Amino acid sequence: MIEVEGLTRKYGAFTAVDDVSFVAEPGRVTGFLGPNGAGKTTTMRVMVGLTPATHGRVTIGGHLYSDIPNPGLHVGVLLDASAQHAGRTGREILTLGATTMGLPKSRVDEMLALVSLSDTEAKRRLRNYSLGMKQRLGIAHALLGDPSVLILDEPANGLDPAGIRWMRGLLKGYAERGGTVLLSSHLLHEVEIIADEMILIGRGKIVAQGSKESLLADADHSSTLVTSLDNDLLGKALQHKGYGVAAAGTGLRVEAAPVDVGRVAADNTIVLTDLRSADGGLEDLFLALTSETQRDVLPEGAQA
Incomplete structure (x- = not known):
């Protein structure tokens, strides 16, 4: 379980995340939706200790991420699929991760097979990977320690239609086995298909949350x-x-x-x-609720 309580993150006079609170439950895929620059990535960075909170806190399984021993065995994270050494091969990247977590090297082969990276592709250096291959490798790295929680930022970027369908099945199966999945995206349609719960954020504030059915039932338009x-x-x-x-x-x-x-x-x-x-259903609701955030926002990940 992920619990976000009164989370605020400021950069000088700019408030990137403004008093955000929500819970991502086990056994469910929670979609974290918002325009680019809405505060999704900043929230996730705070979750995994990469950015300190100005106020509030985030706990995973009741613990701060920094207090979890060998966190890769409990929390799988994919925030930036390119954030690895470009000169290392895919296999080397996963092997380093497995060694750090104290896992057998056989786990590397299991993960490469899971994300459909061939032996030839695994021997290729990251700089020669397509974005879709980097995403598959990043998902493999997130799943390496068989964690109970997954935190994924825009994991569908660069995947072809077959890859997106594969990812949907993978994450749904993970949640059905009791895992907690938090999935961020600015692509409403993709998240709408897979998410059990949706959290809509704009300009750093939660503007709506609930299931697709409850969000539409609450709409007055x-x-x-x-x-x-x-x-x-x-x-x-x-x-x-x-x-x-x-x-x-x-x-x-x-x-x-x-x-x-x-x-x-x-x-x-x-x-x-x-x-x-x-009405366009959820899409119209999403655009209506975040209409003021569709312009004049910082790019996602650029101190927002």
């Missing part, structure tokens, strides 16, 4: 696009029910859920030729 054989009559019937109505193309935009619009049409025997949600 449900609207519908509808076209009928008698738009004037439908519009009047909807307004009579108290729904906001506006012209939209050849039809109407109604501030109500599609089922409510359909019910009004049925009650008034109005034939509909088109009925659909006007």
Whole structure:
């Protein structure tokens, strides 16, 4: 379990993370979502002791990361897939990690096979790896110690569609076996597919958190696009029910859920030729909640 309590990180007058609190539970994939520069990477760096908190704290399994003996056996981390010696081979990088953690060298072969890096690729130097290969190697390194917690920052970067699907299956299986997964991304769709819980952050503040279903249920911007054989009559019937109505193309935009619009049409025997949600679901909610953070922000990782 990861517990973030009142976490704040300031750089002079700039507040990168502002009183952030959340919990990532065992057996679940928690998606940490926000625009570039929203504070995701800074939060994760504080988690693993790379950046000190200004206020608040983060514990993993009830302990500060710095207090965990041989942390690689408990917490797997991937923050920057390129943060290894460019002149070392993939096998050398994993071997050094295994030696540091006191693991047998056979574990290196297991991890290379798990992430589908061939013997030839494992002998290649990191500087000659594609971004996707670096990501696979980084995931292998994070899993090397068979940890109970995974902290991954943008792990899908550079992966092809097959690689992204492989990663989804890997992380879902890890969580199903009781592991805790915290996965950051600015790519909503990818996280939406895999995450059990989502935390939305903008300008260093949590703007929403919960499951996809609960986030959408809490949204108050449900609207519908509808076209009928008698738009004037439908519009009047909807307004009579108290729904906001506006012209939209050849039809109407109604501030109500599609089922409510359909019910009004049925009650008034109005034939509909088109009925659909006007909202983009979670994507629209995400953009609405983080709209002020989509511009004038520091790049992620650049002191933010």
